[in-house]
Amino acid sequence: MNKRNLSNFYKAVLTVIGVVCIGWALFYLPKPAYSSGYLFLLAFAVLISPHLSLILPRSKFSVSFSDALIFIAFLVYGGEAAIIAASLEMLANCYFIKRKGNMVFGRYMILTNTFIASISTAITYFVWLQVANLADIQIVSPDTRQLIASLGILALTHFVVSTFLGAVFQILKENTLNLWETWKKDYFLSSMTQIVGAGLAGLIYKLINYGDVFTAGIALIAIGIIYLNYRQSIGEINDAVGNFEKAERDKSEVERVRRREAENHSAQLTVSLEKEERANDALRKSEKDFQHAALHDSLTGLANRKQLGDILRSLIEEYKQDPSANFQVLFLDIRRFKDINDSLGHSIGDKVLVIAAKRFVRMLSPADTVARIGGDEFAIVLRDLATVGKAQKVARRIYQSITQPFSLSGNKISIDVNIGVAPCDVEYETPEDILRDADIAMHYAKEKNDGLAVFTKELRSRFLERVRYEMDLRHAIDRGELSMHYQPIVSLIEGRLIGFEALLRWHHSEFGMIPPNKFIPIAEQSGLIQPITVWILRETTRQLAAWQRISSEYENLMVSVNISGKHLSNDDLIEDVETALEQSKLSPDTLKLEITESSAMENAEHTINMLHKLKQVGVRLSIDDFGTGYSSLSYLHRLPFDTLKIDRSFVSRVGENGENSEILQTIISLAKNLKMRVIAEGIETHVQLAVLQNLGCDYGQGYLLAKPKSRDETEKLLYKRPNLLPFGSGLGFESPEAAHVEENLPVF
Numbered sequence: 001m002n003k004r005n006l007s008n009f010y011k012a013v014l015t016v017i018g019v020v021c022i023g024w025a026l027f028y029l030p031k032p033a034y035s036s037g038y039l040f041l042l043a044f045a046v047l048i049s050p051h052l053s054l055i056l057p058r059s060k061f062s063v064s065f066s067d068a069l070i071f072i073a074f075l076v077y078g079g080e081a082a083i084i085a086a087s088l089e090m091l092a093n094c095y096f097i098k099r100k101g102n103m104v105f106g107r108y109m110i111l112t113n114t115f116i117a118s119i120s121t122a123i124t125y126f127v128w129l130q131v132a133n134l135a136d137i138q139i140v141s142p143d144t145r146q147l148i149a150s151l152g153i154l155a156l157t158h159f160v161v162s163t164f165l166g167a168v169f170q171i172l173k174e175n176t177l178n179l180w181e182t183w184k185k186d187y188f189l190s191s192m193t194q195i196v197g198a199g200l201a202g203l204i205y206k207l208i209n210y211g212d213v214f215t216a217g218i219a220l221i222a223i224g225i226i227y228l229n230y231r232q233s234i235g236e237i238n239d240a241v242g243n244f245e246k247a248e249r250d251k252s253e254v255e256r257v258r259r260r261e262a263e264n265h266s267a268q269l270t271v272s273l274e275k276e277e278r279a280n281d282a283l284r285k286s287e288k289d290f291q292h293a294a295l296h297d298s299l300t301g302l303a304n305r306k307q308l309g310d311i312l313r314s315l316i317e318e319y320k321q322d323p324s325a326n327f328q329v330l331f332l333d334i335r336r337f338k339d340i341n342d343s344l345g346h347s348i349g350d351k352v353l354v355i356a357a358k359r360f361v362r363m364l365s366p367a368d369t370v371a372r373i374g375g376d377e378f379a380i381v382l383r384d385l386a387t388v389g390k391a392q393k394v395a396r397r398i399y400q401s402i403t404q405p406f407s408l409s410g411n412k413i414s415i416d417v418n419i420g421v422a423p424c425d426v427e428y429e430t431p432e433d434i435l436r437d438a439d440i441a442m443h444y445a446k447e448k449n450d451g452l453a454v455f456t457k458e459l460r461s462r463f464l465e466r467v468r469y470e471m472d473l474r475h476a477i478d479r480g481e482l483s484m485h486y487q488p489i490v491s492l493i494e495g496r497l498i499g500f501e502a503l504l505r506w507h508h509s510e511f512g513m514i515p516p517n518k519f520i521p522i523a524e525q526s527g528l529i530q531p532i533t534v535w536i537l538r539e540t541t542r543q544l545a546a547w548q549r550i551s552s553e554y555e556n557l558m559v560s561v562n563i564s565g566k567h568l569s570n571d572d573l574i575e576d577v578e579t580a581l582e583q584s585k586l587s588p589d590t591l592k593l594e595i596t597e598s599s600a601m602e603n604a605e606h607t608i609n610m611l612h613k614l615k616q617v618g619v620r621l622s623i624d625d626f627g628t629g630y631s632s633l634s635y636l637h638r639l640p641f642d643t644l645k646i647d648r649s650f651v652s653r654v655g656e657n658g659e660n661s662e663i664l665q666t667i668i669s670l671a672k673n674l675k676m677r678v679i680a681e682g683i684e685t686h687v688q689l690a691v692l693q694n695l696g697c698d699y700g701q702g703y704l705l706a707k708p709k710s711r712d713e714t715e716k717l718l719y720k721r722p723n724l725l726p727f728g729s730g731l732g733f734e735s736p737e738a739a740h741v742e743e744n745l746p747v748f
């Protein structure tokens, strides 16, 4: 049974017993009770007594006249009358308290209290009957001791029974088993009311029965005054207690509000602390990111130039202290990376760089460092390698790994690198020093097309010389240091001067004559070749136009100008040529452009395109140094060249007895089949000339015929009008094949 059911059950039991008690009391109500006195007492109990009751401060009890009334009813009208009076008084008192709002009653509680009052009074009566019988106590006796005994028994019994029943009810309601504690805490205090009530009843009883009216009056006035005083004090105490309790409540409310505010505040503080912590975290992270970004390359995640510099600086210091702490620096440059970017797009280019970076990292030990220091430039610091030889081995391994082809977005890509190695040296002071030398070695590797080169001091002086040349070449035109030499080109059949090859000369103010093989590559790499060629075109076309005017037999004199592959790849060439022709008024078909086989084949499709445009301008075209450039035959027949110039190396191979002429024969036949005229360059001996004449080579150029000459010397030659074939040559060597083809071919 749960606590609610239990308390309901208890209420039901009390109701039944209470009803029985009240019924029994009504049934056996003694005769004297049927009187106006008893009615007055009941009326007093119902109407007046509740108004006189006082709630004791901090208790559930009220001091009323109920106990006194019950005991008086008991003494005057008997136990049954007391039961009725007690029940009615309790009922009236409860309603009165409820109406005033001093206490809240639960369901059926007023009735339950009423029945408790009836039961406890009935039990009191029953106990008193037994005790009075045993102790022979008379209830109606003038003996005050007997009266005190009677009232004592009544008060004690009533107190015990009523409080017991109340306490039982409370423990059932509150679901506690501690009856004693409950009674002591909530019910013991009410013993006072019993004692006061019993005393009052005894006093009133004595006054009514044995006192005179005057004494009774004085006593009642005294009681009234005491009561009023008591009531006032109780009221004041109650007010004070009420005020105190209110103040306490207010205080605790204020505290509660404060506590809540404090809690809110601390919650807000926690939130703002958390926010601050998060902001700090973000700050720390961004600081870290910032530091990382400052030292790393964003694309590949490798160290950047700054970090590489820091590492190299400390390694240089370390090496100075301890020469055994050696290291090597590799400088790597991806060959023709620009082509990948241009042809496949920058995003593929980026992916290629990332793949290259990964491959580099994979090949190295954790102590080594890989850095990206430029677009397609990387540097590697190798540690703890005793010799340069070992560094070279590592570099070779890296080279082999990096050149493995891979596929990317459906494209098969293979990359190639140039690697320069610079070993540590005490002379290095800064990271830039060692990186510069590794870079020099890398450039040398690029030049000799070998993939790998180790730095030497010679390379540095070469490099410095190169830098110097490049600087000086920029001002060479303005300073008048450049000039043209002209090498005659001769008809091998009749010895007639056909034209010249214009060859550039640089007379350096400090170093004297610098050969073209030295400065032309520098001009090409630095991009200076284009403005220089523009100058050459202007110079030579102007010059040739002047020479053509010397005599009518020179009207068709030609000049060949060498065009660099770099210039050929640039569309500006067309305009440059047109401008030169316009300014010089030279007939376009007397200007020939020489393009080496290797640069023509570098980007054959583009060359075909460019050559066709040049043909539209009207100029002639010649393929230079033929035989050295690995021509693809399929392209060769699509290239609109007019002449083919056999490379000097094939001519120089022809020995004293005319041996080693097979390749010459092959090239000449090929040229004829492709409907091109053939020029042989580098003819130095009579045998070479004779072999070439015999094979049907159309034209020749070489020291045997004429060396390249300055402008003035060339002009003198033109006025002399010599036959440039050495005496006796051509006789007996004339090729019937050559004579036959001659008719069908265009003039030189």
Ligand code: C2E
Pocket (backbone or CB within 6 Å): 487, 502, 503, 504, 515, 516, 517, 520, 536, 561, 562, 563, 564, 594, 624, 625, 648, 681, 682, 683, 684, 701, 702, 703, 704, 708
């Ligand atoms: P190239 O176009 O094949 O020029 C022919 C070279 O052979 C010239 O050398 C010429 O002096 C040399 N030569 C001619 N006959 C003989 C001979 O019998 N024996 C030997 N050993 N050499 C002979 P040069 O003037 O030193 O020019 C070298 C190269 O420099 C040229 O080869 C050409 O590729 C380049 N070059 C010269 N001038 C120019 C120019 O104005 N523009 C460009 N782009 N390149 C030029």
Ligand code: MG
Pocket (backbone or CB within 6 Å): 501, 562, 594, 624
């Ligand atoms: Mg040439």
Ligand code: MG
Pocket (backbone or CB within 6 Å): 624, 625, 645, 647, 648, 681
């Ligand atoms: Mg040549």
